[in-house]
Amino acid sequence: MKAVCVVHNETSTGSVSPIAQVRQAIDAAGHPALLMVDTISGLASIDFRFDEWGVDVAVSGSQKGLMLPPGLSFNAVSNKAFEVSKTGGMRRSYWDWQEMAAINPTGYFPYTPGTNMLYGLNEAIAMLHEEGLDNVFARHQRHGAATRAAVRHWGLEVLCRQQGQESGVLTAVLVPEGHSADAFRATALQHYDISLGNGLSKVADKVFRIGHLGDINDLTLAGTLTGVELGLRKSGIPHSEGGVAAAMAELECTRFEPLAAE
């Protein structure tokens, strides 16, 4: 059995993969591959539809859109994938779905569960429903668009070039040739107490990442983008000032009346 593995929200690049289209492509090819999706940083910030999109295995975690400390990981598994896992042949113990599924109907776990985290999860889910999932998703989209407006105003380049696939969770930004993204990040941290994500592997030291997920609002984003702009100035990275104002203007254009929460 083969599988196509896709990351829903790519935290290293700030792009969102079109999961439903990947499924359609697999089906169009008549291939029996499982569709496995990593939605660790996507779930609860970006729309994700396990059944509707035909996903076979999804993995997520507590420490991103669910606004909890690290410590919980989740699997959603299709019947097809569950059957396949019985005969997969790879030795495993803690990760074995069979033991988990066998005891799940009783409300228990085969191993010591992270009880404290489960209480937190309960509250996080209540908060998400209180705001309304559609409002949560729209908020992230607005903040992504506003961040990109700031980046364009600065004259810098967003790493994700595919329009419509930019992430509402984070934005990866390229620094100009001849400048070090990591030196910029160190300067911003030292002078403005803001911790920005680093570029990974191929874009190491070429990219910094601005997170805009979880429990944030327009003003938190304004503070964040101000930190980036002041850091650019302090680091001597060429840019046009006024990116924060551009972001705020974008936010005003896309301001919406929140839908009544479910």
Next chain:
Amino acid sequence: MKAVCVVHNETSTGSVSPIAQVRQAIDAAGHPALLMVDTISGLASIDFRFDEWGVDVAVSGSQKGLMLPPGLSFNAVSNKAFEVSKTGGMRRSYWDWQEMAAINPTGYFPYTPGTNMLYGLNEAIAMLHEEGLDNVFARHQRHGAATRAAVRHWGLEVLCRQQGQESGVLTAVLVPEGHSADAFRATALQHYDISLGNGLSKVADKVFRIGHLGDINDLTLAGTLTGVELGLRKSGIPHSEGGVAAAMAELECTRFEPLAAE
């Protein structure tokens, strides 16, 4: 016995009283009045010198510069005031210094103390010393100056007109004639989730107040001022945009290398 009562940091107007000069004026007049100072919102954010300035009674609280919940109040009392209190004649019980002073040397209180708050106070004082008191005071001064730079840029008026006496703890801002400060505050809260202080008594509905005290930094201030600017726009209060940028420019001018903490 008479007393001169002064508020160190006036939270309703955003101005700082020159305590040492009040003492000098009392002494120059040869008057025996006690000098009583309310430094509830001043202590730990603005320099305050009980002995050096000749204060007789100071009162403060936990919920401002000490960064704790409300619940603790403090008195500092000179020997002179302590003696006077023995013969003051006003009936009192819980507020009586004599009972408190009698048991204080044993490390205990005559009544049930707010133990949890005392643990918090211990930590708050440790945080202040870790940053260094002079750095804490300088940080508040910078944030006050930056906020006033924003207000001037907006074309609005700071309530405190006495240069040099503007508070580093909060800034009270007059809205133009014909506009309601309270309506503006309600709009800002509704749309940008920012809670601004209201004008009190004579300046009710004419003034709003921006707090910049406690555990805040340049970027938190930027988020705050962005909320004010967006709220002004949304409320239709005439102003020049760009106040946040003006504040940040001011912060850059006055940026300093923190002194080594004590």
Next chain:
Amino acid sequence: MKAVCVVHNETSTGSVSPIAQVRQAIDAAGHPALLMVDTISGLASIDFRFDEWGVDVAVSGSQKGLMLPPGLSFNAVSNKAFEVSKTGGMRRSYWDWQEMAAINPTGYFPYTPGTNMLYGLNEAIAMLHEEGLDNVFARHQRHGAATRAAVRHWGLEVLCRQQGQESGVLTAVLVPEGHSADAFRATALQHYDISLGNGLSKVADKVFRIGHLGDINDLTLAGTLTGVELGLRKSGIPHSEGGVAAAMAELECTRFEPLAAE
């Protein structure tokens, strides 16, 4: 205007005053005195009926039966007392009911409220109602009776000699002549990590106090009484061993099926 002041649950002696009978005695005498009751350690552990018993002023606090840290105090005031307070003549400020009552209908306070404590109070009240107030009161009564059974078994004397007025909140115990209650308390603390209350004023060093209020159950009480019994032995205070077992036997006799909570 005169007042009769009574303590509902006397923490220094472990006795409960019959408030309703005090009211009847005042009324029988045709005296207009106000009835003022301190129910700081009684409220939420022992039945208290402000209206039904004809109390004029009641004072309570957060740190006993309400299971919160110290920090909140409460007044209940009859119309009669409220009217009297307007002309009482004593100078006061923070404690003035008029200012509090004037703003109360708006849901606000005239001074900075202890917001964090109010959230805690909300939860404490929910917990009390979840258990059911009658069940809470019965639980305290049982624990008081069980503690007295232990004391009798030890051959020691309960300070409160009036049957029916012993407190369900705490039990004060006399140590035999020639022994120091404070030395015993120090021994128990050092060896068994249990902090017992001291005797106050007239019974200083003659009495120790066992608290059994708030969020405790049969087994917590067993641990507490074990600490007392081990401390008695270690201190060489003559006593019959087996007090904990006697207490548990008493608990079994008085075990009840909790009523359905309201």
Next chain:
Amino acid sequence: MKAVCVVHNETSTGSVSPIAQVRQAIDAAGHPALLMVDTISGLASIDFRFDEWGVDVAVSGSQKGLMLPPGLSFNAVSNKAFEVSKTGGMRRSYWDWQEMAAINPTGYFPYTPGTNMLYGLNEAIAMLHEEGLDNVFARHQRHGAATRAAVRHWGLEVLCRQQGQESGVLTAVLVPEGHSADAFRATALQHYDISLGNGLSKVADKVFRIGHLGDINDLTLAGTLTGVELGLRKSGIPHSEGGVAAAMAELECTRFEPLAAE
């Protein structure tokens, strides 16, 4: 490569395995097997010496003697085991020591670490050193001995029959033939709010387990054993009353002056 796998403290039976002797037996047989030890419930409650006893792989967790919520797991790995793991051949990712070891010297983790738990671990270790590890171990031994004294007094049987290998972490107790351990556990929980461990696999419903690990002291243990004794009575399981007193007598015999903490 083969391995001998041993559980240091067996939570299902309440017995401690002699790890050093297992090592000696392996060595005496001239066998190259790795010695792998599960000390999940042993570490920080019972003496464990990785280097001195010649262990190759140890696994532990945060939720037992380290007094934290579940969420962290630890490996200690000998050089020999580390070398073997490079060629083990089993596919793995998250559990792979190589990636972890490669980045460890920098103070970082290859995956998102449970940061909050690491702060808690820091504090837990400080608490253990404050008490002194030898005192912590002695405390657990005393509590185990006292619990067994109670069980013997009740006339019940401790599951672990090997003298000297009984656990200081928990005690598994056999209920008499014809009685259900699980029914007893349900009764104790319902009436006395005490949650006892269940028997696993072969001793299911025949055994209940009393935990005495982590942040407990003599009086907490007394409360625990009282709950068991009251539960036995309520369940109609034949037993001699007075087990708690027997446990306390044992504690007095073995009382010691704590060594000065390191």
